[in-house]
Amino acid sequence: MEEDGWRIKHLIFGFFTGAIASYMLLSSPYIGNESAPMLMIFNFLFVSLIFPLNGTLKTKLSMLLIGNVTGLVWNNLFSLFAYTVAYYFGEVFNTLYMILSPIANLVWIVSFWSISLTALANSRNTRAGVKA
Amino acid sequence: MIPPPTSTTLITLCFGVLIFIFIMFLPALLELKKPKDAGPRMILNDVAVLQQLQIVQKIPIANMEEDLRFDQTVVKKIANVIAMLPNLET
Amino acid sequence: MITKLLEVFFLILTALMTTYLIRHFIFTLTVLKNAQKRKKAVTVENTTYQPTVSTLIPARNEEQVIGRILQRMTELTYPKDKMQIIVIDDASTDDTGKIVEEYAKNYSYIKVIHRTSKEWGKVKASALNAGLKYAKSEIVLCFDADYYSQADIIEKLVAEFVDPKVGAVQGRVTVLNEPQNIVTRLVALERVGGYRIDQQARDSLGLIPQLGGTAFAIRRKLLESLGGWDESILAEDTDLTFRVYLAGYKVRYVNDAECYEEAVENWRAYWKQRCRWAKGHMQCAFKHSLKVLKSNNLLLKKKIDGLLLLNVYFMPILIWISWIISVLLFFSKPPQWLNALLTTIPLSFYSFVGNFAPFFEVGMGAYLDGRTRACWLIPLLIFMFLYNIVICTKAFTDLLTSKIFGKHTITWDKTVHSGSGNSYIMK
Structure with missing residues (x-):
């Protein structure tokens, strides 16, 4: 029970931070229609699955913050790209955009999530005395 | 109102998107090119079983299961000792 | 009118995909929660229940790997007087038969059945049924020829049969030739998600852990009563x-009972293997979906899980259909609420990355296995997923063609094993 206490504490902190981040994102006028749900999904998955793992709260919160920034950068970059290319190529690009956006929208989540997981696994194994 | 984009903006954004996608896949490409965790993962308890059977065999893997709370430092030492011994099976 | 219909269809598909995604999320959380608990593992010392065991090893042209598994069988810690090993040489045209004969000469508990090219049934089930006729033990164990088990795997598998309601027990499969190339590395990740999380969670939640065709044990009497x-x-x-479930028994999954397998080594072999799996799974969906719904032996949660499991290979097809619909709807200027739903499509896509395990499931499995940088390869599973969409579509059209036109297009494309995994075991 003692051992599980910190996990619950980390989860509560994580959800609290994730909720604040999601609220800020939703109320921001600079965020696109697709970006907000994507970032909320990222925050939910990241907090619920990464925060109960071994590792310091500081590391996890930093990762969550970096993840949100990465997501914002990507979504704004991709929206601007879509707007610009559509301006030049019109409807043809719009079709291409719709086909590719499901993959493009989540690529960063998978990459960022897997790197964060590796970082936590590395710190766990180092503490246990095993080199990866 | 967003101003109409110029061709320079278009090229910059294309590069930006490509670079971002490349960065996202970079860790995967790095791990493929220079693997640091290529596996195979060691199947559970084999070290313990080999000890029981006194069968000495080198298994070039070092991933252990967290569930069983193996003392990994001890396992590593045992694995080193096993690796030093001659192979009785050949 | 057409737009309205498309909207409704799209909604149904989204709901279906989200259901699968939530299911995988629950699986991952369950395993993560249980991973913190200590549990007592079955070992050679604390084993008390030791029934007799017949091991069936079907082998067709497996000269590269058959010696490896037979050698391992002789090293198992289970009492040899309670073991019977039956190798079914399924009309091999290479030296498989000779190698097995050699072992049969030296070890009395190893028996070989040679099948001629006339007897060869072209499917693995046929070879297994041929072997079953010679099995005399209480428990029947199955291994493919390319497998390499833990020395105490039998103890771990049979321990579950103490419970009379347990009809079969599945062990865990780990890829042996993982370092070989990108295909083997990605298949290894799929296996981690599939076994470490998916199977484990289904067992913990009392759902339907699936028999994997190898590294599993089943009661002989039950198997015979089912007709093999x-x-x-x-x-x-x-x-x-x-x-097994419809007969009123249950299947258990034992994560600690582990076995190595040699994974497919190239995209072509991956295509053949997965096409076979997809066709087979779809056949099962047609055969069992209704029976599962009507069964009095299954609880509601098992019925739901069973249906989701049976129909999982249809999902990649439904995904590309929903993908096309989402593009059509985008241009028909859908209402705001539907526009928001379009974003759930990518989420659902990722729930089927790899062998139908979402990225977080694979990642968490790798983490619990103590893996580190192997997780970096997870983004590459998107290519496996796209490949699986084509594979499942091909499998479905093949199956449909054979149903409509009565053509027999269902053939067993056997996976060729090169023995590349030997280098990771023998020194």
């Missing part, structure tokens, strides 16, 4: 799983 393996089904393992 169904030779008309390509996924004879999934078929058997559901027949």
Whole structure:
């Protein structure tokens, strides 16, 4: 029970931070229609699955913050790209955009999530005395 | 109102998107090119079983299961000792 | 009118995909929660229940790997007087038969059955049924020829049979030739998600852990009462799983009972293997979906899980259909609420990355296995997923063609094993 206490504490902190981040994102006028749900999904998955793992709260919160920034950068970059290319190529690009956006929208989540997981696994194994 | 984009903006954004996608896949490409965790993962308890059977065999893997709370430092030492011994099976 | 219909269809598909995604999320959380608990593992010392065990090893042209598994069988810690090993040499044209004969000469508990090219049934189930006729033990164990088990795997598998309601027990499969190339590395990740999380969670939640066709044990009497393996089904393992459940028994998954396998080494072999799995699974879906719904032996949660499991290979097809619909709807200027739903499509896509395990499931499995940088390869599973969409679509059209035109297009494309895994075991 003692051992599980910190996990619950980390989860509560994580959800609290994730909720604040999601609220800020939703109320921001600079965020696109697709970006907000994507970032909320990222925050939910990241907090619920990464925060109960071994590792310091500081590391996890930093990762969550970096993840949100990465997501914002990507979504704004991709929206601007879509707007610009559509301006030049019109409807043809719009079709291409719709086909590719499901993959493009989540690529960063998978990459960022897997790197964060590796970082936590590395710190766990180092503490246990095993080199990866 | 967003101003109409110029061709320079278009090229910059294309590069930006490509670079971002490349960065996202970079860790995967790095791990493929220079693997640091290529596996195979060691199947559970084999070290313990080999000890029981006194069968000495080198298994070039070092991933252990967290569930069983193996003392990994001890396992590593045992694995080193096993690796030093001659192979009785050949 | 057409737009309205498309909207409704799109909604149904989204709901279906979200259901699968939530299911995988629950699985991951369950395993993560249980991983913190200590549990007592079955070892050679604390084993008390030791029934007799017949091991069936079907082998067709397996000269590269058959010696490895037979050698391992002789090293198992289970009492040899309670073991019977039956190798079914399924009309091999290479030296498989000779190698097995050599072992049979030296070890009395190893028996070989040679099948001629006339007897060869072209499916694995046929070879297994041939072997079953010679099995005399209480428990029947199955291994493919390319497998390499833990020395104490039998103790771990049979321990579950203490419970009379347990009909079959599945062990864990780990890829042996993982370092070989990108295909083997990605298949290894799929396996981690599939076994470490998916199977483990289904067992913990009392759902339907699936028999994987190898590294599993089943009560002989139950198997015989079910009529052995169904030779008309390509996924004879999934078929058997559901027949066991419908007969009122349950299947357990033992994560600690581990076995190495040699994974497919190139995209072509991956295509053949997965096409066979997809066809077989779809056959099972047609055969069992209704029976599962009507069964009095299954609880509601098992019925739901069973249906989701049976129909999982249809999902990649439904995904590309929903993908196309979402593009059509985008141009028909959909209402705001539907526009927001379009974003759930990518999420659902990722729930089927790899072998139908979402990225977080694979990642968490790798983490619990103590893996580190292997997780970096997870983004590459998107290519496996796209490949699986084509594979499942091809499998479905093949199956449909054979149903409509009565053409027999269902053939067993056997996976060729090169023995590349030997270098990771023998020094």
